[in-house]
Amino acid sequence: MDKIPVGVLGATGMVGQRFVQLLAGHPWFEIAALAASERSARRPYGEVCRWVIPGEMPPSLGGMVVRECRPDLPCRLVFSALPAEAAGPIEEEFAAAGYVVSSNARSHRLDPDVPLLIPEVNPDHLGLLEVQRRRRGWKGFIVTSPNCSTTQLVLALKPLWDEFKIVAVNVATMQALSGAGYPGVPSLDILDNVVPYIPGEEEKLEREPLKLLGQLEGEAIKEAELAISAQCHRVPTRDGHLEAVSVKLGRRASREEVVEALRSFRGLPQELRLPSAPARPIVVREEADRPQPRLDRDEGGGMGVVVGRVRECPVLDYKFLVLGHNTVRGAAGGAILNAELLVAQGYLN
Amino acid sequence: MDKIPVGVLGATGMVGQRFVQLLAGHPWFEIAALAASERSARRPYGEVCRWVIPGEMPPSLGGMVVRECRPDLPCRLVFSALPAEAAGPIEEEFAAAGYVVSSNARSHRLDPDVPLLIPEVNPDHLGLLEVQRRRRGWKGFIVTSPNCSTTQLVLALKPLWDEFKIVAVNVATMQALSGAGYPGVPSLDILDNVVPYIPGEEEKLEREPLKLLGQLEGEAIKEAELAISAQCHRVPTRDGHLEAVSVKLGRRASREEVVEALRSFRGLPQELRLPSAPARPIVVREEADRPQPRLDRDEGGGMGVVVGRVRECPVLDYKFLVLGHNTVRGAAGGAILNAELLVAQGYLN
């Protein structure tokens, strides 16, 4: 088939660059427009974008002239890596104009009629799209992907939720520098240090999973009922968020059952063989000292999450580690997988 | 008064060096002997000891000839920084020979008749010493200090335990490189990484607090009853363990009560004005992003612990951060404070 032309909003930032990198060799999509702030518009991408992620900027895109974030882009699908301050109204403008917006920004994540989507977790929430279009009178629509630290946690929780229910979750994160964007964390703040605070992060991590694990009932999501407590820390790693998780399950389960639930988990993207879907969404490792950010963040091309050290917890029921690539699965890659699901399910026709 | 001559066993290692540094300017103690393994014995300290901690080796000690770890040292009080493999029998030998041994090794920590001591927490456990001497027929005795990650946790738990009781504790640690000694963690393992496993650490952190918070009943410690779950991680910081803690209290308490209990906490070392006792054992900070290892590890000369971000926990009752200097309060400094208490209470007479 011909490739589907797509645009990237906020293409010069760090997540924008990941979109560009992952879309450059994508089998279904083709970049037709790179859009950014007024300041960058009308100049070549290679000139206005200070490339900061590993690998080189795709050479074919260096000469593409950056456009403003206005709904006149030559495509129907746009990915949004806009900063939250700007994302809200711009994404709405695009959706109103008929664009399909796959957003990584937080602005609309908790809107009742906007799907907050992880394709392996809650593909049925796309049922909200009809509601969204009708209520808002839009020709297009917005789909959002969760915060980076949320995505990997919920991927690991989903099979436990399905099998055993979950009553409570305690999570302490050790998050990578790239999660703060570029320039992000000053080196003087983090060399030989840990910063035990990331503005807004704990709130997102305690709230977004409730919507993701919730049920589409009629025209709304009924949020899941479980208690989540998050403590978020920035550590001097480049990529890959590590999370120390404990869970209290809804029913008794053996360690073997827990591991088996995690290990055998597959979702719709695996079934549909979506191009960005990892063969195994969750890889369970049995070594005593894994997962580690540097060694495991690229699992499944950065789209898999790695679980390790599953063991009994003297306070809740089980504890384990979850690692995911925060700017691939946790950001651009996640939003691309969302778009692949939209395509596969005919939402772009 | 004349200074009390002391010896350091295992003086060439990293904790040994901290002992040497802290004792070099000590108002009560004076280093009379540095002892180490056979391999280092009979050579000058300055030659066999590769100094790896901040600051220079005290110049006056560079020429002191290192001795073997045999009970013929010219002092009655010895500090043990021996590796656990060696500490067990050597410490016993010294105690049998009449030495007072203040040990930082784990070998005897859980012996029923050996005090595991934090002077602010359980000074009355020194009552075990009479039992120890009687049972073992020793003229001297052994007192131990807890594992580094335990000490700071229990210091922060103690006022809560006293005021509200504690039912459960969940703790995720981010521990500094110096905790692994020297050479310790290879740089290739930890640059741009977190290692989510420290052998034996979680076991110590789940067990030692029960003894520390326990009650001396007759000739034994009745361990405290509370559930502790620990997840331990090594991060690329030099000094200062950071711990993300959640607690379930025995009774309802407001945030203000919790903070007030922490902030107003004082112990016997403060009352006795022991030289190494920090004015405030616990410093509570109210900034959103503190404590941080690099900024807060030297609080109270490394003898204070810093608590921050006290807030409600959706799963247990309260959560907060605890930071302590792992090789000062958590190791050498802790054992020196123990010895100061012994002196103040007449155990060296």
Place this chain on the structure above:
Amino acid sequence: MDKIPVGVLGATGMVGQRFVQLLAGHPWFEIAALAASERSARRPYGEVCRWVIPGEMPPSLGGMVVRECRPDLPCRLVFSALPAEAAGPIEEEFAAAGYVVSSNARSHRLDPDVPLLIPEVNPDHLGLLEVQRRRRGWKGFIVTSPNCSTTQLVLALKPLWDEFKIVAVNVATMQALSGAGYPGVPSLDILDNVVPYIPGEEEKLEREPLKLLGQLEGEAIKEAELAISAQCHRVPTRDGHLEAVSVKLGRRASREEVVEALRSFRGLPQELRLPSAPARPIVVREEADRPQPRLDRDEGGGMGVVVGRVRECPVLDYKFLVLGHNTVRGAAGGAILNAELLVAQGYLN
């Protein structure tokens, strides 16, 4: 004597903070005014200044209200830590109004009538002050301190220049993060990396030494004649610039003569016992692996430079390492020492 009231211009930045820290306990000076940009003015220092250097902000200054950088400060001596963009005209305004300005900014360093001063190196250049005042019609004057990487290099070159003359210098630097100020270098740029470029740095390092080693002849400095080649690199260290230097001397000299010249070097600040003067401006170490930034940057309270690995060079004559604390001797401490010399020599009367 009563302390001399002083002001700090640009007090909220990283170098400004070093001024505040070093002046807080100064025996001669007392902070009477903290000045900064319009944005910070009229608010308490503790509120507008994000303290980023080791140690806490001096508590007594947290409440001092920040003033604008206008020549109405209640003092006669001001230290300038202003950014180069702002320093030029503001410093002139102060000097015109009668203030003595000890500046760390680069704006006036190469002005023919402004002393570029290292007290151990060229105290006689203060002879320019009379020229400066006369020509400019100022009641006050400006004295500048060199760029951080220059100061430590020239301190090490000075005794060689005096004893042997120097024909050529090759220097490759490994400079600390704090040299870029705060927020400065993004952590994503420098973790697991070296950045081989610091804008403007090589030019300063190739030019400023010529003035510093030059001769005051009549009303001008005749620059020294020697060739300098600099290659500057940013490395992930917090403080302390390390420089790999090779020199071609004007006459033959043995290694012993070179070392002896370095080791025995003393200057006017040592003779006058200025409060910030290190006992030995240059410490020569003989270990194979010193100086190291982390171990040696605090030599002489950060005011000494450490030279090591002096050895023959197959291309030029000798090569060695020089380490200095870039924000102490190389910035605030250097400018304070300059002011101490001014006081000692009666320039403030």
Place this chain on the structure above:
Amino acid sequence: MDKIPVGVLGATGMVGQRFVQLLAGHPWFEIAALAASERSARRPYGEVCRWVIPGEMPPSLGGMVVRECRPDLPCRLVFSALPAEAAGPIEEEFAAAGYVVSSNARSHRLDPDVPLLIPEVNPDHLGLLEVQRRRRGWKGFIVTSPNCSTTQLVLALKPLWDEFKIVAVNVATMQALSGAGYPGVPSLDILDNVVPYIPGEEEKLEREPLKLLGQLEGEAIKEAELAISAQCHRVPTRDGHLEAVSVKLGRRASREEVVEALRSFRGLPQELRLPSAPARPIVVREEADRPQPRLDRDEGGGMGVVVGRVRECPVLDYKFLVLGHNTVRGAAGGAILNAELLVAQGYLN
């Protein structure tokens, strides 16, 4: 053609792992034997080898039983990643027994009858092999690759040597942690630090280029005549040695000529299209701040070297930066390219 069976001596160390990784997908070679010390022998590779380089151990090799380093391996070509202490006699034993040994160890590099080889630089030095065999009475032979910091330097010097001759070279290195092997540099030594000393490194860097750029005359290499001064430093980067180089040329040349010589350089491996040969052995970048270890070390699959910041030098003639991947081109990759040249030129027939 059928793949050529090869063995790896010292397969469990860091360089050994790079050999395994690079050979796992090699188009000409196939691993037939992994050999290591007595201690590892007779156990599966996956069990005795703690994999420390990026990427996973090739799964097909995890089960291969490690053999001792004795000349009974089922192959004729062996790669040696043995530590220098062991390499000398073992490599001789293999060569005597008829094996072709492509070694990365330093033991035989300076033997007069052993080629020290970089295929782009001195392929004609293979003429020594006949001498070697004859003199030593061996059926096989030994070819060596240079020290990591040498290889990249000499690759960059070669076109300048050929075009302009070189009179003198000054080089200051900033070398990666992986150059010290595993466990190598303790994290406490290098966090927030630079170590300005690498045992033996400066000697190698000042000596090996003379042989590499030398001429095969009759039965010996006449070393090149040029002065080299090296200053070597360890910095906290994982992979990629950065070198700040200045050169004095044998004749005047414009910057354009110098850049053109570097940029247009090709060697025999490019002509022969050897599988590991990068298309361009030297990539010249014009950005002000490149090359950087993290961004440029993987150029040409780690087999290319990157030169940047070519500019005039006030002391010698030109200065520039050279970056290379120390464990790929500078170690295993270099030795594999050597073997490819041997195959292409019929030395294995």
